Amino acid sequence: MAVNLKPLDDNTLLPIAGLELSVAEAGVKYANRRDVLVMHIDKGNTVAGVFTQNRFCAAPVQLCKQHLDAGVQIRALVINTGNANAGTGEEGRQRARAICAALADELSCQAEQILPFSTGVILEPLPADRIVRALPARKPASWAEAAHAIMTTDTMAKASSRRVSIGGEPVAVTGIAKGAGMIHPNMATMLGFVATDAAITRPVLNQLVKEVCDPSFNCISVDGDTSTNDSFILISTGKSQAPLIDSTDSADYQAIKAALLDVATELAQAIIRDGEGATKFVTVEVEGGRSVAECKAVAYAIARSPLVKTAFFASDPNLGRLLCAIGYAGVNDLDVDRLELYLDDVLVAHQGGRHPDYREEQGQAVLNQAEFKVRVLLHRGAAQARVWTCDFSYDYVRINADYRS
């Protein structure tokens, strides 16, 4: 089903010095499935993260924030699928702590030095004992195997790598992600982990994680549902020979940011390409707004509209639904007579109505493609925003009506 998404090739995924991956079968939800991933990081690293804005943020997210805020040296990440440990109250926090404690024991560190992550069904007690029992039996894993281990309703594993030169020295960036449903910024049931062997100070990494997440993972929407467990983590192991990046005002910062953003964007787009039931990959660009916020509001009104998304599924250039969504996006003083609407390079609407030269066959040709762009020019300012989304198909309903059974 995934739209233009290639199977992973382990040979293209760069190892990150100072970071070891291993997986285990805990039987959280299904037997005989690798459902636990551990990322073990050598000392001397820095780690930063951004997390869901959902008020029902899951127990592991609460612990991650505590552990990162404590300023201790992080030594490992432990991720399980099959259960989100969300909506589980104090008991959920205790169970997440028990997993951290068990892994810390083995690694001879404190529980606070472990970051826990969970994804899967909400409101069910996490079988932490099974995860604790499975941890010692885990086996070394490649990046592709790691990407497989964190999948839920994903149909394909998601990983990406880049090499970049920092101060004349080669640096590697590799990341994995999972997504599929409950995807909306700030953030989705989306886990993203991107690691580099570059050396980056914690304050700089804290800034980088926001600047990288915002135009990538925070610009995607499958169904408008912001999940309880979303997390995006940057890991800097510092094991390359490149000079330490200790300022955001440097060419080295721009270089590592560009590489991290490339990887994060490819992963974020992969989540949309593999969106639940997706048959189309759609880029929504809004330009000429007074603020980024209003451009995003218009882009997300389009990306969230079930009517627009079912029309995409049907390859139906039902432009009225697009204009309707723009109209209710909440830009209250929007002058609809000034805006222009394009499908790829085809000008379809202007002056509050259909362009006289537009022919339905042109819109049809654009929508027949597996990938296309919706472009809205507001002509009221210089701000812009870009969002990626997918269509809304029978399979979205099937997947989400069947998910727990």
Add this chain to the structure above:
Amino acid sequence: MAVNLKPLDDNTLLPIAGLELSVAEAGVKYANRRDVLVMHIDKGNTVAGVFTQNRFCAAPVQLCKQHLDAGVQIRALVINTGNANAGTGEEGRQRARAICAALADELSCQAEQILPFSTGVILEPLPADRIVRALPARKPASWAEAAHAIMTTDTMAKASSRRVSIGGEPVAVTGIAKGAGMIHPNMATMLGFVATDAAITRPVLNQLVKEVCDPSFNCISVDGDTSTNDSFILISTGKSQAPLIDSTDSADYQAIKAALLDVATELAQAIIRDGEGATKFVTVEVEGGRSVAECKAVAYAIARSPLVKTAFFASDPNLGRLLCAIGYAGVNDLDVDRLELYLDDVLVAHQGGRHPDYREEQGQAVLNQAEFKVRVLLHRGAAQARVWTCDFSYDYVRINADYRS
């Protein structure tokens, strides 16, 4: 498909003295279909309306607002289906004006005394000439026939009546509505027309129309899409023997308001019962909020979530999706440990997690019903809100992927 919605019985729909209904076949989109309705009102009436907040508000909506603001005596409403005359710019306004002018000629009044309404596909030129040609050939119609004439993707016609005593005199209230898709408050592709033979001054009617629309038509959501054409109109013919209602501070005002609200609520609920692809009718009640706005935000987060709605369709008591939606509703200081979540009378979640006594069979029993209630107690104030919605089924996708073909 409609959930617990009975076919109309013309015998239960009260005539409104001073109001004549007639229908015509204009062939706007389909041949041999009554697609134009005229409501001719005797002099001495008052009329008030509320309209969509969509910035792409349709040409007829723009004219309705102008004509109502002009303060002239309204003499007729003309409604067509098959084409929304929205996103049609200046030409769309001219075509709507041409229809008003033609009907005004026949009724010996001014074009400004006619209110035009359109519903159907957006961004296609309205074949106004066909409507103008069809107007003289229209035939008298009953309320049930009128309700049929304004249907689009509705599977059943929607009408409702009440009788009420004002100052000891009998007064009738009868209304019709159409809806089905693109339904979200402020408002939906929803047309609602409610008439009474009570006499009500224009200032009082202007207040009434808001007070009646707000807890009825503005509390429904099928798919979260606010349409370009939504209109709700109150007509007071003043032909009953009841005393004039010229103040909002009177028992008569409360009595007529209650009757109008009854009719409007039944019509609004009928739109949800007949929502595109609906198999469930769900009431979402949020209590104990600090403001009505935050209660509505929580209720609509639930009512709009595709994940919640597909779970309803599957009769799957996937409570995690409900908590997740509450969590991202935007109530930023919400303490999730204090809230309680009920399905009908079953307490399913409290203290941030599942209630220990809750058994899945209980939730399953509630969701197996065609109608049930989701009740959220926020425990942080005295405000409340109620919203009606439906589930999200394969048929929603089918209907909206096929709608234009």
